[in-house]
Amino acid sequence: MTEILSLQNITFTYDPDQPIIKNAVEDVTFSVNEGEWIAIVGHNGSGKSTLARIINGLLFPQSGEVKVFGEMMNEANIWDIRSQLGMVFQNPDNQFVGATVQDDVAFALENNGVPYEDMVIRVENALKQVQMDAFMDHEPQHLSGGQKQRVAIAGALALRPNLLILDEATSMLDPQGRKEVIEIVQQLRDETGLTVLSITHDLEEAILADRLLFMNNGKKFAEGNPSEIFGLGDQLIKLGLDLPFSMKMARLLQKEGVHLQGAHMSEEELVNDLWISNFKK
Amino acid sequence: MMEKMIFGRFIPGSSFIHKMDPRAKLIFVFAFILLVFVANNIPTYVALIVFTVAVVFVSRIRLYFLINGLKPVMILMIFTFLLHIFFTKGGDVIVHLGFIKIYEEGLKQGIFISTRFLVLVFMTSILTLTTSPISITDGLETLLNPLKKIKVPVHELALMMSIALRFIPTLMDETDKIMKAQMARGSDVTSGPIKERIKAVVPLLIPLFVSAFKRAEDLATAMEVRGYRGGEGRTRYRQLKWGIRDTIALLVLVLLGVALVYLRMNF
Numbered sequence: 001m002t003e004i005l006s007l008q009n010i011t012f013t014y015d016p017d018q019p020i021i022k023n024a025v026e027d028v029t030f031s032v033n034e035g036e037w038i039a040i041v042g043h044n045g046s047g048k049s050t051l052a053r054i055i056n057g058l059l060f061p062q063s064g065e066v067k068v069f070g071e072m073m074n075e076a077n078i079w080d081i082r083s084q085l086g087m088v089f090q091n092p093d094n095q096f097v098g099a100t101v102q103d104d105v106a107f108a109l110e111n112n113g114v115p116y117e118d119m120v121i122r123v124e125n126a127l128k129q130v131q132m133d134a135f136m137d138h139e140p141q142h143l144s145g146g147q148k149q150r151v152a153i154a155g156a157l158a159l160r161p162n163l164l165i166l167d168e169a170t171s172m173l174d175p176q177g178r179k180e181v182i183e184i185v186q187q188l189r190d191e192t193g194l195t196v197l198s199i200t201h202d203l204e205e206a207i208l209a210d211r212l213l214f215m216n217n218g219k220k221f222a223e224g225n226p227s228e229i230f231g232l233g234d235q236l237i238k239l240g241l242d243l244p245f246s247m248k249m250a251r252l253l254q255k256e257g258v259h260l261q262g263a264h265m266s267e268e269e270l271v272n273d274l275w276i277s278n279f280k281k
Numbered sequence: 282m283m284e285k286m287i288f289g290r291f292i293p294g295s296s297f298i299h300k301m302d303p304r305a306k307l308i309f310v311f312a313f314i315l316l317v318f319v320a321n322n323i324p325t326y327v328a329l330i331v332f333t334v335a336v337v338f339v340s341r342i343r344l345y346f347l348i349n350g351l352k353p354v355m356i357l358m359i360f361t362f363l364l365h366i367f368f369t370k371g372g373d374v375i376v377h378l379g380f381i382k383i384y385e386e387g388l389k390q391g392i393f394i395s396t397r398f399l400v401l402v403f404m405t406s407i408l409t410l411t412t413s414p415i416s417i418t419d420g421l422e423t424l425l426n427p428l429k430k431i432k433v434p435v436h437e438l439a440l441m442m443s444i445a446l447r448f449i450p451t452l453m454d455e456t457d458k459i460m461k462a463q464m465a466r467g468s469d470v471t472s473g474p475i476k477e478r479i480k481a482v483v484p485l486l487i488p489l490f491v492s493a494f495k496r497a498e499d500l501a502t503a504m505e506v507r508g509y510r511g512g513e514g515r516t517r518y519r520q521l522k523w524g525i526r527d528t529i530a531l532l533v534l535v536l537l538g539v540a541l542v543y544l545r546m547n548f
Contacts, residue, residue, distance in 0.1 A: 056506050058505065082505075082506060085506075089502070091499055093451055094499035094500050097447070097504060099413075103415075107518075111507060111509045111515060113515060116517065116518070123518070140447065141451065
């Protein structure tokens with residue numbers, strides 16, 4: 001498996017001149033392989049957004065190495081790296097540059113000097129991938145939050161990126177919009193094998209990832225697949241992270257004496273386990 | 282009030298004028314503005330009016346809509362008319378009422394100047410009504426491109442303009458939200474003496490500014506991540522196409538120019 005991204009002992013602080021240095025990110029090491037879906041979770045101020053900014057070169061760490069697509073990131077290759085990296089931010093309004101949907105999707109292509117004929121095809125395909133091709137000429141104010149985020153994803157996809165970073169992309173959306181966006185990302189991954197790095201505190205979103213990175217106070221607290229991380233239970237709650245609804249429910253049921261086994265990542269799993277729980281006694 | 286104003290509004294359509302290249306439209310309007318000053322007698326002004334009405338007809342924008350929307354401008358026009366009527370002296374006295382004397386020349390000048398004003402306003406309104414703001418920006422950017430040689434940041438200015446246009450509705454929504462939030466807390470912007478009203482605007486503007494700056498910062502980050510680094514080496518998604526209809530339109534304007542000069546010389 002090819003390694004798409006690797007961070008080695010990254011330490012970053014916003015103001016290095018302060019007498020007492022408070023690191024936003026401290027000694028973080030992790031890597032992402034091609035085709036993986038990684039989620040970085042953690043409460044506010046845990047350093048997860050800072051990590052995203054380090055990955056796309058908006059910030060440079062004070063120490064440690066960032067390797068993207070096998071290359072060490074530096075000032076010289078940063079634009080090249082950005083052209084292979086799609087990123088979707090939190091606020092759907094503040095990242096919409098174009099006057100209409102198609103202009104916005106084309107923005108990154110224009111910046112990278114893609115020829116016109118090529119652009120037209122890529123814009124159309126990207127919009128089809130997120131099922132927004134019927135909205136080509138729409139202006140942003142006539143779109144819902146979820147639709148705007150889908151356009152932002154299309155804008156990233158048009159670049160044919162090797163890595164898609166979602167920086168809290170669903171946190172400002174209503175449940176409907178959140179569902180739309182997550183479904184699109186899942187679908188893209190199934191169809192194209194896109195590598196996804198999502199930074200989130202939405203646990204229903206995190207649970208879909210192959211691997212979770214749990215950040216606390218700028219440090220990597222734990223890393224593992226969702227059942228490992230959510231298996232930490234009380235520790236997570238102590239560090240300000242909630243459990244997914246199905247797991248919380250299972251814990252309450254267990255307290256009441258219901259016999260349940262295993263991790264319950266989805267409501268379906270919980271229901272399946274519940275209705276046979278009496279047989280297993 | 283805001284709904285009635287047609288200044289800067291765009292009405293989508295598919296008329297000959299809607300389909301024209303924004304560059305052609307801009308050249309057309311600027312050239313027309315110059316041509317208007319050729320007119321100096323009744324036949325030339327009549328020609329201008331006929332031409333303007335013809336353009337309105339071709340644009341398929343209803344004349345009634347246009348006149349209704351331009352009412353605020355009409356007040357200015359009437360004012361100019363009156364100014365000329367009362368203060369321009371020359372020729373025979375037509376009306377003599379006490380200390381008011383209206384001269385023939387005054388009446389003529391009044392009518393001429395307000396007609397000039399009227400055709401100019403009509404033409405520029407048709408430009409903005411039939412061209413989306415973003416197309417106007419594109420047109421201006423291409424037309425002003427030669428200025429890059431003397432270090433005018435044409436691309437940057439055009440981008441600024443298009444982003445500003447893009448954010449107008451967003452900021453309007455925001456203003457509305459802040460206004461409602463402040464109203465919920467008992468602030469009243471819509472009534473009371475002017476001094477109080479101005480005071481009530483301050484708690485509206487400050488949150489608006491703060492959020493606008495926040496938005497600008499987010500937008501700059503998003504643009505950087507998406508590879509924006511100025512106009513160098515950038516391709517364009519919006520392509521302007523100069524068609525046969527654009528050439529025709531400009532030729533028609535040349536004919537108007539010739540006609541105006543002829544009418545000016547011979548009548």
